[in-house]
Amino acid sequence: NAGVTQTPKFRVLKTGQSMTLLCAQDMNHEYMYWYRQDPGMGLRLIHYSVGEGTTAKGEVPDGYNVSRLKKQNFLLGLESAAPSQTSVYFCASRDRDEQYFGPGTRLTVT
Amino acid sequence: AQSVTQPDIHITVSEGASLELRCNYSYGATPYLFWYVQSPGQGLQLLLKYFSGDTLVQGIKGFEAEFKRSQSSFNLRKPSVHWSDAAEYFCAVDRGSTLGRLYFGRGTQLTVWP
Numbered sequence: 303n304a305g306v307t308q309t310p311k312f313r314v315l316k317t318g319q320s321m322t323l324l325c326a327q328d329m330n331h332e333y334m335y336w337y338r339q340d341p342g343m344g345l346r347l348i349h350y351s352v353g354e355g356t357t358a359k360g361e362v363p364d365g366y367n368v369s370r371l372k373k374q375n376f377l378l379g380l381e382s383a384a385p386s387q388t389s390v391y392f393c394a395s396r397d398r399d400e401q402y403f404g405p406g407t408r409l410t411v412t
Numbered sequence: 413a414q415s416v417t418q419p420d421i422h423i424t425v426s427e428g429a430s431l432e433l434r435c436n437y438s439y440g441a442t443p444y445l446f447w448y449v450q451s452p453g454q455g456l457q458l459l460l461k462y463f464s465g466d467t468l469v470q471g472i473k474g475f476e477a478e479f480k481r482s483q484s485s486f487n488l489r490k491p492s493v494h495w496s497d498a499a500e501y502f503c504a505v506d507r508g509s510t511l512g513r514l515y516f517g518r519g520t521q522l523t524v525w526p
Contacts, residue, residue, distance in 0.1 A: 305491045306455075333512050342421070344502060344516035345456075352511065360513070392455060392475065399444070403456040 304328055306404035308393050314410045315383045323378040323407050325393030333396035334376040335360075338389040339406075345392060351376055366397060383411045415439065416505050418517035425493050426525045433488040433520050435503030444506035445486040447477055447516070451499045459501075462486060473497070498524040 309324040313367040325334065332353045337345040347360030357368045365387060367379045376395075380387060388411045394401040417436045425431055437443060440460025444463050448456040467479040477488045486503060504516040 335513075342518055344416075345504075345514075345516040346516070347513060350511065350513065356510075400458060400461065401514060403448075403511070405455045 306393055306395055306402050308391075308404040309380050310407060312408050314412065315380075316412055317384060319383050319384065320379070320381050321392075321409075322380075323391055323409075325376045325378070325395075325404060326374055327376075327393075327395040327402070328374060329395060329397065329402065330373070331368070331397055331402075334370065335396070335401065336366075336376065336378045337392045337393045337394065338362065339392060340389050348378065350390075378402070384410075385411045387411050395398035415502055415515045416517040418501075418503055418520050418522045421518070422521045422523070424525060426505065427495050428492050429496070431488075431490045431493045431501075431522070433501050433522070435486045435488065435517060437484050437486070437503075437505045439484075439505065439507055441508065442479075442481060442509055443444040444477060445462055445477075446504040446506070447471065447475070447486075447488045447497050448502045448504060449473075450519075459488070474499065493522075495524045495526060498522055 306327045311313040325359045335350040336348040339345050346362050351357045351370040391407045394405040425459045447463045450456050459475050460469050464481045467503040469477050500519045500521050502519045504514040
């Protein structure tokens with residue numbers, strides 16, 4: 303039982319490049335979330351999903367897209383990376399009353 | 413307007429000293445309340461949570477938190493800090509919607525002196 307895993311752990315992009323971050327959970331949770339963490343800002347919600355095939359915007363969705371084609375996977379895409387998207391990205395999934403977090407992806411956009 | 417406030421950005425304590433980390437929220441109803449800890453380079457680990465009932469909640473690693481409705485606070489405490497407690501601590505609030513969204517405070521960085 304791996305819990306929540308994230309791929310990759312680290313990535314460096316040039317401005318304008320695209321990439322996809324993968325989140326996978328093996329707990330059969332319906333709810334999944336993508337957050338970004340910036341120094342002094344805590345975690346802010348980017349997008350979330352309440353079930354397979356559904357997605358919704360969170361607090362800071364601009365510049366990101368998501369997809370939930372399979373219940374266990376939640377993908378976060380950056381179509382044209384910008385330096386402002388340099389951050390640590392965390393995925394989480396939720397059971398009835400608790401969120402479980404992945405180890406994070408550190409993304410640098412130069 | 414920020415919904416969850418952690419007024420202390422950085423706290424330093426000596427090993428063995430007591431600790432209190434403050435958290436205030438600004439919702440009218442009683443939300444669900446959480447404390448998470450993040451060690452350097454790691455993800456977030458849940459320390460404890462409050463949904464209802466007894467206002468003093470026990471968590472892992474010897475931490476506890478007290479919910480005070482009149483003060484809209486959920487402060488985290490530990491009677492005797494260990495060097496391994498050095499980390500960043502986040503208070504989070506779930507406003508009780510079916511979406512389960514968490515709103516985080518900006519975090520408090522804890523340094524422990526030997």
